[in-house]
Amino acid sequence: MNNTVYTMGIDVGGSYVKNVLMSYDKDSGNHQLVDKQTEKIRKRDPKDVAHDSIDMILERNNLNYDKDIAYLASTGEGEMVERKTGHFYSMTTHARGGVFLTPGARTVVDMGGLYVRAIKIDERGKVLDYKMTGQCASGSGQFIENISRYLGLAVEEVGDISMQADNPEVPSGICAVLAETDVINMVSKGASTPNIIKGINISIAQRVVKLLSSLKAESPISLMGGMGMNKGMIQAIEEVASENKKNEIQFLSHPDAIYSGAIGAALWGGYRYHILKEKSEKELVAS
Amino acid sequence: MYVIKSTEKMKAIMGNYFRSLETGEKKVAWCTSVGPAELLRSFGFEVYFPENHGALLGATRTAMDVIPEAVKSGYSGHVCSYTTADIGSYLRNETPLKKHYGMKGHPKPDIIAFNTNQCREVQDWFYFFAKEFNCPIVGITPPRYLEEVTQKEVDLVVEQFKRMIPVCEQVSGRKFDEEKFKETVRLSKEATLLWQKVLKTSTAMNAPISFFDGTIHMGPIVVLRGTQVAKDYYTELLAELEDNVKNNVGFLPNARTRIFWEGMPIWGKLRMLSDLFTSNGAAVVASTYCSSWVFDKFDENDPWNSTARAYTEIFINRGEKAKMKMLSDWFKEYHIDGIIYHDSKTCFNNSNAKFGMPQRLKEITGVPALVIEGDLCDLRFFSEGQSITKIETFLEQLEENKVLG
Numbered sequence: 197m198n199n200t201v202y203t204m205g206i207d208v209g210g211s212y213v214k215n216v217l218m219s220y221d222k223d224s225g226n227h228q229l230v231d232k233q234t235e236k237i238r239k240r241d242p243k244d245v246a247h248d249s250i251d252m253i254l255e256r257n258n259l260n261y262d263k264d265i266a267y268l269a270s271t272g273e274g275e276m277v278e279r280k281t282g283h284f285y286s287m288t289t290h291a292r293g294g295v296f297l298t299p300g301a302r303t304v305v306d307m308g309g310l311y312v313r314a315i316k317i318d319e320r321g322k323v324l325d326y327k328m329t330g331q332c333a334s335g336s337g338q339f340i341e342n343i344s345r346y347l348g349l350a351v352e353e354v355g356d357i358s359m360q361a362d363n364p365e366v367p368s369g370i371c372a373v374l375a376e377t378d379v380i381n382m383v384s385k386g387a388s389t390p391n392i393i394k395g396i397n398i399s400i401a402q403r404v405v406k407l408l409s410s411l412k413a414e415s416p417i418s419l420m421g422g423m424g425m426n427k428g429m430i431q432a433i434e435e436v437a438s439e440n441k442k443n444e445i446q447f448l449s450h451p452d453a454i455y456s457g458a459i460g461a462a463l464w465g466g467y468r469y470h471i472l473k474e475k476s477e478k479e480l481v482a483s
Numbered sequence: 484m485y486v487i488k489s490t491e492k493m494k495a496i497m498g499n500y501f502r503s504l505e506t507g508e509k510k511v512a513w514c515t516s517v518g519p520a521e522l523l524r525s526f527g528f529e530v531y532f533p534e535n536h537g538a539l540l541g542a543t544r545t546a547m548d549v550i551p552e553a554v555k556s557g558y559s560g561h562v563c564s565y566t567t568a569d570i571g572s573y574l575r576n577e578t579p580l581k582k583h584y585g586m587k588g589h590p591k592p593d594i595i596a597f598n599t600n601q602c603r604e605v606q607d608w609f610y611f612f613a614k615e616f617n618c619p620i621v622g623i624t625p626p627r628y629l630e631e632v633t634q635k636e637v638d639l640v641v642e643q644f645k646r647m648i649p650v651c652e653q654v655s656g657r658k659f660d661e662e663k664f665k666e667t668v669r670l671s672k673e674a675t676l677l678w679q680k681v682l683k684t685s686t687a688m689n690a691p692i693s694f695f696d697g698t699i700h701m702g703p704i705v706v707l708r709g710t711q712v713a714k715d716y717y718t719e720l721l722a723e724l725e726d727n728v729k730n731n732v733g734f735l736p737n738a739r740t741r742i743f744w745e746g747m748p749i750w751g752k753l754r755m756l757s758d759l760f761t762s763n764g765a766a767v768v769a770s771t772y773c774s775s776w777v778f779d780k781f782d783e784n785d786p787w788n789s790t791a792r793a794y795t796e797i798f799i800n801r802g803e804k805a806k807m808k809m810l811s812d813w814f815k816e817y818h819i820d821g822i823i824y825h826d827s828k829t830c831f832n833n834s835n836a837k838f839g840m841p842q843r844l845k846e847i848t849g850v851p852a853l854v855i856e857g858d859l860c861d862l863r864f865f866s867e868g869q870s871i872t873k874i875e876t877f878l879e880q881l882e883e884n885k886v887l888g
Contacts, residue, residue, distance in 0.1 A: 285879040287876060287879055
């Protein structure tokens, strides 16, 4: 008898669809990340992107949706995913995914395409409080994408390039439109690409650190979401926190940070699957 | 689908009201929405409220087309978008009053009256039109941001009200008639108390009127207070809603959370927001905005003192302690789970999220708060995507706290 249960988690965000396949081993009680897939939505219908992404993962792993997947859990804007078994609130999924990727975290920061959200959790991953950035694009991953496109960079390069900065140029405007004007000005002044990118990362890091202090966030702090994969961003957050005399804070990161929501959804899906299964077994016995 | 049946009647009343402004039968006074309408009516004026027009420009999403015209004339795009939309609409001679009510445009004023109990912007706004129409303007400038309203403040306002008499007499051609004034105050009081009862029907767990419905049904209490028409309308509406409560009929049965809306409505997004809350199982059952037209201190036996007091005691004209006390009482009365503050970009005076009140009130009451940024009319200050995410996250968290304790 096969002792492995497969669940899928799909997180539909503002810019990307993130999809994971996870396995649960009944004997050891271990969860494992088996496969993952990120798709940029571009101008497509997110529902179609999600559909294709699910098929790709199933095919790569020789799995059949009806036979092999115990639970397909959606989160974020994923309520439109057709084959989902159930939907989970994104705060609970990011918290759960954050704890999975960075065990021991007491705060999870979801740094996504549209906003940054800091979530305070207890030792079990239960959400205690949260804070989100205000209505401003200059604190979002999409802003970094726009600037990197303007500078002719691929978004994947941004982290490494930021680390090469020697004299970062921080934009003065807190509004994305003004900040973009600042960047144009920096380019014409001859500022180097690493210094511009690092400056942008610092400006976002300043907002993240402000958010964390208004939340009275507890350490260790896990940096998740798409921007959590940007090494330059993590470095900038650590530096800004240190400048603000928050040296005692420990920041945790993980190369799969972008999947925190999808992983959390897959784990919650597995949990709900077991609850439902136990319930139906009990009902069978009772009848 | 839940429908408030009286809505059709309300639409007819509002149509008749707007059309009456152009018949020439009565002289027209312009007045701020929480201004001395009763005194003006006692002189036989039909009263027109430019803020109501501002809301119409917001609700029809035409404000953004006309605001740039006011900006060209030197009015900043960051001041009250009722003001800029109304002035812009006048300058371009474009108004939904034409299409919706068959009017020619802004009704011509014979006199203009304002009360800065709500903000200073109304003064600049109304002076613009007094100059345009070359008509007399009278203003009430009460003490502002009061924790407590004492007789001293009331006396000051009474004195200013009385200074309006000679101007009103001259423009209307009628002598001031105290009995008429008392009668108008009586009708206004009766309508406003009915309106208060209408709002309070939503203290029921299966609430029959939402904040979003309230912003529509408040039309008569804003523009027709002091008339029998308003009194009759709210008598009928109240009977319908009380009946619904008795029969356990509401706009969102089995609501999972109950929300309080603080600040201005986002007029151009009422439907979108109403649907958003409903689809997330949240009933928005009360607001400071709709409660702003409850003047329960009106007393026809003491018309001067009681109207001066009622108009000075309004929520927007109070200090933080008084505001927090009013909000805490409403939270209990309406069984509120969470409060949403609309931080309106161009309505500084009716936004209470800028000086830390949400945090302080949460500490006192334990009711979680969310601040969303937007505007009453100018939707360029409102990000739909970000606001939806923020509201959904807030509602998720409220529910989770309710379930897990």
